[in-house]
Amino acid sequence: MKFITYLETISGIGIYPLVSLLIFFLFFVILFVRVIFMDKTFINEMGQLPLEDNKDGNETMLGI
Amino acid sequence: MEIEKFYYDNKIVRNFAWATVIWGVVGMLVGLIAALQLIWPVFNFELPYTTFGRIRPLHTNAVIFAFVGNGIFTGLYYSLQRLCKARMFSDLLSNINFWGWQLIIVAAAVSLPLGFTTSKEYAELEWPIDIAITILWVVFGINMMGTIIKRREKHIYVAIWFFIATFVTVAVLHIVNSFEMPVSFMKSYSMYAGVQDALVQWWYGHNAVAFFLTTPYLGLMYYFIPKAANRPVYSYRLSIIHFWALIFLYIWAGPHHLLYTALPNWAQSLGTVFSIMLIAPSWGGMINGLLTLRGAWDKVRESVVLKFMVVAVTAYGMATFEGPMLSLKNVNAISHFTDWTIAHVHVGALGWNGFLTFGILYWLMPRLYRTELFSKKLAGFHFWIGTIGILFYAIPMYWAGFTQSLMWKEFTADGFLKYPNFLETVTQIVPMYRLRAVGGGLYLIGVIVMVYNLYRTAKSGNLLANEEAEAPALAKQPVLHNPGEHWHRRLERKPVMMLVFSLIMILIGGMVEMIPTFLVKENIPTISSVKPYTPLELEGRDIYIREGCYNCHSQMVRPFRSETERYGEYSKAGEFVYDHPFLWGSKRTGPDLHRVGGKYPDSWHFNHMEDPTSMSPGSLMPSYPWLIENQLDVENLPKKISVMQKLGVPYPDGYEKTQARTDLDHQAAAIAGRLSKDGIEVMADREIIALIAYLQRLGTDIKAEPKTASN
Numbered sequence: 001m002k003f004i005t006y007l008e009t010i011s012g013i014g015i016y017p018l019v020s021l022l023i024f025f026l027f028f029v030i031l032f033v034r035v036i037f038m039d040k041t042f043i044n045e046m047g048q049l050p051l052e053d054n055k056d057g058n059e060t061m062l063g064i
Numbered sequence: 065m066e067i068e069k070f071y072y073d074n075k076i077v078r079n080f081a082w083a084t085v086i087w088g089v090v091g092m093l094v095g096l097i098a099a100l101q102l103i104w105p106v107f108n109f110e111l112p113y114t115t116f117g118r119i120r121p122l123h124t125n126a127v128i129f130a131f132v133g134n135g136i137f138t139g140l141y142y143s144l145q146r147l148c149k150a151r152m153f154s155d156l157l158s159n160i161n162f163w164g165w166q167l168i169i170v171a172a173a174v175s176l177p178l179g180f181t182t183s184k185e186y187a188e189l190e191w192p193i194d195i196a197i198t199i200l201w202v203v204f205g206i207n208m209m210g211t212i213i214k215r216r217e218k219h220i221y222v223a224i225w226f227f228i229a230t231f232v233t234v235a236v237l238h239i240v241n242s243f244e245m246p247v248s249f250m251k252s253y254s255m256y257a258g259v260q261d262a263l264v265q266w267w268y269g270h271n272a273v274a275f276f277l278t279t280p281y282l283g284l285m286y287y288f289i290p291k292a293a294n295r296p297v298y299s300y301r302l303s304i305i306h307f308w309a310l311i312f313l314y315i316w317a318g319p320h321h322l323l324y325t326a327l328p329n330w331a332q333s334l335g336t337v338f339s340i341m342l343i344a345p346s347w348g349g350m351i352n353g354l355l356t357l358r359g360a361w362d363k364v365r366e367s368v369v370l371k372f373m374v375v376a377v378t379a380y381g382m383a384t385f386e387g388p389m390l391s392l393k394n395v396n397a398i399s400h401f402t403d404w405t406i407a408h409v410h411v412g413a414l415g416w417n418g419f420l421t422f423g424i425l426y427w428l429m430p431r432l433y434r435t436e437l438f439s440k441k442l443a444g445f446h447f448w449i450g451t452i453g454i455l456f457y458a459i460p461m462y463w464a465g466f467t468q469s470l471m472w473k474e475f476t477a478d479g480f481l482k483y484p485n486f487l488e489t490v491t492q493i494v495p496m497y498r499l500r501a502v503g504g505g506l507y508l509i510g511v512i513v514m515v516y517n518l519y520r521t522a523k524s525g526n527l528l529a530n531e532e533a534e535a536p537a538l539a540k541q542p543v544l545h546n547p548g549e550h551w552h553r554r555l556e557r558k559p560v561m562m563l564v565f566s567l568i569m570i571l572i573g574g575m576v577e578m579i580p581t582f583l584v585k586e587n588i589p590t591i592s593s594v595k596p597y598t599p600l601e602l603e604g605r606d607i608y609i610r611e612g613c614y615n616c617h618s619q620m621v622r623p624f625r626s627e628t629e630r631y632g633e634y635s636k637a638g639e640f641v642y643d644h645p646f647l648w649g650s651k652r653t654g655p656d657l658h659r660v661g662g663k664y665p666d667s668w669h670f671n672h673m674e675d676p677t678s679m680s681p682g683s684l685m686p687s688y689p690w691l692i693e694n695q696l697d698v699e700n701l702p703k704k705i706s707v708m709q710k711l712g713v714p715y716p717d718g719y720e721k722t723q724a725r726t727d728l729d730h731q732a733a734a735i736a737g738r739l740s741k742d743g744i745e746v747m748a749d750r751e752i753i754a755l756i757a758y759l760q761r762l763g764t765d766i767k768a769e770p771k772t773a774s775n
Binding site: 024036046047048049 | 143146147217219221222223286287290291294295296297300301304305308309312313316334337341533572573576
């Protein structure tokens with residue numbers, strides 16, 4: 001398990017953090033734009049999922 | 065559409081809920097004992113099993129994996145069934161998950177006090193338990209994914225994404241960080257060494273916080289807050305961004321635990337940048353949680369469940385703001401190795417994890433037992449005493465952290481350290497330790513009150529073991545594939561795709577961080593005078609690990625004048641190339657030990673280990689009388705040497721056969737001889753001799769270095 005000796009050098013190690021930052025930035029921007037344009041009724045439907053078995057409003061609190 | 069009738073498994077939820085409660089009390093009680101040990105060393109009981117070095121990992125493991133672990137399963141097994149409109153995939157797997165997890169906890173609770181530890185924080189458990197954890201995690205994964213696949217609800221709610229990401233990431237973290245080569249049953253050496261080991265460990269350590277203490281609890285937040293408030297989450301759009309941004313960013317942030325250490329600079333900067341960016345998704349999540357209560361704040365006044373949840377989410381927000389701040393190098397220079405870190409993690413553990421768990425339990429238990437909570441008053445009392453407990457815990461610890469750090473760094477006008485004796489900076493903060501113990505005590509009282517309250521609740525009701533529900537089968541719903549639909553909507557129906565996506569996300573970060581360090585030789589400048597440990601030193605190092613010395617002593621002198629003045633030359637990456645595992649530590653309750661070699665005579669160490677106060681009056685360190693009595697066990701020495709050889713440590717061929725033992729005896733006799741000259745008669749085959757050999761070696765290699773090479 002001599003990890004250090006597999007390769008002697010990689011030139012331009014600085015590109016690693018740069019590339020990763022770029023990947024994230026692009027991913028984030030695309031995600032953001034697409035999420036903004038998502039269908040509103042669908043969004044509302046999804047938000048309601050945990051509440052579907054709340055048959056009546058008072059039941060959820062049980063007084064506590 | 066045909067309606068199917070099925071039953072939710074509430075029994076497994078109940079089991080996990082009680083395990084959460086019981087292990088919570090145990091874990092916090094152990095924490096309180098550790099807090100008392102730092103005020104009165106007598107609470108170490110002069111027993112090997114109860115010293116701080118073994119108790120502290122027991123506390124952290126119990127709270128993280130026993131209390132929060134069972135808390136995760138409680139909330140997950142309850143919410144997943146309902147969000148999927150399906151019973152858990154397999155009752156058998158559910159039960160294996162439950163009993164297996166408890167068994168692993170018991171194994172940890174026994175093995176850690178016995179001194180079986182890998183020394184890697186939050187991953188201390190030895191290799192057989194690591195394997196058991198892996199198997200059990202797979203069982204849990206199959207059960208969860210199976211449930212999601214056979215669900216009756218078309219879409220996968222955001223809480224479930226967090227659960228999936230938790231499953232896949234914890235699996236990767238655990239496996240990668242647990243690469244270790246067994247020496248014997250319950251003893252192994254990390255496959256990584258020095259800087260690499262540190263990087264992998266803190267990549268793990270940080271993401272254990274992220275993917276064990278945070279993402280699953282965010283899943284619970286996204287289910288239980290809307291449930292308790294009876295209104296949908298504030299913004300479902302925000303939750304999508306929250307999820308993807310959080311899991312992508314978190315995995316990169318690990319190196320912020322290693323700022324100013326011997327870790328390569330580019331990796332440190334990477335950790336800092338991603339930590340700062342983490343504020344965005346974390347606060348997005350917090351805002352989403354809190355704004356779910358918009359227009360329902362009147363309910364918070366009446367509902368203790370919501371009170372707990374509001375404080376929990378607020379604590380999450382505070383901790384996730386503080387975290388990025390702590391990862392700034394200039395702030396980290398002050399906070400690192402001090403009690404500031406302890407304050408930070410306890411805002412997270414007591415506030416976020418603790419209070420969210422309590423909120424869920426108060427909401428859940430009356431439902432499982434089909435009754436009302438036994439006493440709302442007691443629950444209210446728990447809320448207030450818990451909140452006050454957190455304040456009494458955190459504020460003194462912040463104070464202690466600042467105070468100690470400033471004392472470490474203070475110079476006189478003449479340019480000398482103002483507090484050259486480390487102990488002065490410790491005795492100064494003991495009053496803060498007392499207040500902290502009060503805070504922890506108050507918090508624990510609250511939990512005990514909760515146990516009574518929940519017990520009485522359970523007694524007054526009866527468990528609804530199988531809860532009836534109805535839903536149309538999914539397969540009978542309209543066709544799944546719809547070419548024109550939104551990409552994310554498709555993803556929301558495909559759990560395996562979600563799993564793969566999450567995996568890719570976290571692997572990008574992990575690989576970019578670690579592969580260069582593994583591959584590039586220039587990242588770890590070698591120092592020619594750094595040699596492997598002698599057999600006696602290696603045995604001594606294992607005693608250092610067994611006793612958990614690294615819990616209070618770092619081995620990492622940072623490149624600050626205040627540290628080089630106090631300890632000596634700053635630590636270089638190349639000095640650790642034979643350290644399997646690394647022992648840099650994360651907290652200085654006592655001074656750094658990296659340059660302790662040669663600083664004191666052997667007799668000083670002997671007397672200090674027998675009774676620390678004899679050498680340092682007022683010291684909080686426990687005594688280690690058993691090291692003087694115990695004979696050094698060298699049975700595994702040949703195996704240890706050959707394992708080290710396999711890991712790349714250049715011991716000569718065949719060294720383990722006889723020469724290692726001869727060298728060991730030789731060195732031991734020399735140390736016993738020096739002790740004898742100072743009037744201390746001790747047999748050369750005692751454990752203390754090995755420990756002294758190791759301590760005297762620490763950090764001395766570079767002193768033999770010809771002046772040409774540098775880092």
